[in-house]
Amino acid sequence: MVLLENDAFLTELTRLFQKCRTSGSVVITLKKYDGRTKPVPRKGHPETFEPADNKCLVRASEGKKKISTVVSTKEVIKFQMAYSNLLRAHIDGLKKKDKKSKGKKTKAT
Amino acid sequence: MPYYQTWEEFARAAEKLYLTDPMKVRVVLKYRHCDGNLCMKVTDDAVCLQYKTDQAQDVKKIEKLHGKLMRLMVSKETHSGSMETD
Numbered sequence: 001m002v003l004l005e006n007d008a009f010l011t012e013l014t015r016l017f018q019k020c021r022t023s024g025s026v027v028i029t030l031k032k033y034d035g036r037t038k039p040v041p042r043k044g045h046p047e048t049f050e051p052a053d054n055k056c057l058v059r060a061s062e063g064k065k066k067i068s069t070v071v072s073t074k075e076v077i078k079f080q081m082a083y084s085n086l087l088r089a090h091i092d093g094l095k096k097k098d099k100k101s102k103g104k105k106t107k108a109t
Numbered sequence: 110m111p112y113y114q115t116w117e118e119f120a121r122a123a124e125k126l127y128l129t130d131p132m133k134v135r136v137v138l139k140y141r142h143c144d145g146n147l148c149m150k151v152t153d154d155a156v157c158l159q160y161k162t163d164q165a166q167d168v169k170k171i172e173k174l175h176g177k178l179m180r181l182m183v184s185k186e187t188h189s190g191s192m193e194t195d
Contacts, residue, residue: 017140017142020140020141020142020143021142021143023143024141024143025139025141026139026140026141027137027139028137028139028140029135029136029137029138030135030136030137030175030179031136031182032131032132032182033182034132054183055182055183056179056182056183071179072183073184073185076179076180080176080180083175083176083179084172084175087168087171087172087175088168088172090140091140091142091147091172092165092168093142093145094145094146094162094163094164094167095163095164095165096164096165096166097164097166
């Protein structure tokens with residue numbers, strides 16, 4: 001499992017999507033993360049770890065290759081924007097409905 | 110494990126499940142371009158909520174829910190004050 005910086009993760013995620021266009025699936029997992037780097041101590045041992053409350057772990061895989069990144073409050077706005085754009089750009093092989101739906105127009109930046 | 114038929118119910122149940130125990134819940138998104146479908150799962154290893162779609166219009170909803178849950182995870186509050194209804 002490769003732990004990357006947010007930007008590198010997004011680049012690699014783009015590559016995963018491109019790789020899976022002909023076959024295979026892209027699996028993305030999102031989970032709250034408290035910053036632990038050591039295993040949970042056994043019963044009776046003091047818990048010296050201070051859990052952080054502002055991080056989440058994002059993992060992606062195409063079956064063989066695995067990547068991951070940690071996002072914290074400071075980075076989430078930027079990451080989430082780039083991540084949403086990425087999903088919308090690549091997840092485009094789905095069926096489109098014919099009838100007009102009144103969807104919100106996204107603001108052009 | 111049942112797949113939800115409506116997005117509304119799934120989104121509501123997913124957010125509710127997350128708020129009961131943020132540390133246990135994980136969100137999984139699986140996309141298969143070759144089959145043209147997208148599947149989202151929210152689970153705390155006891156309860157499993159799933160939604161599957163092959164419609165392009167659902168991509169935006171799924172992506173928004175993903176973003177919302179991500180923001181919930183990095184925020185220090187235990188309970189989100191404003192509930193956006195999509």
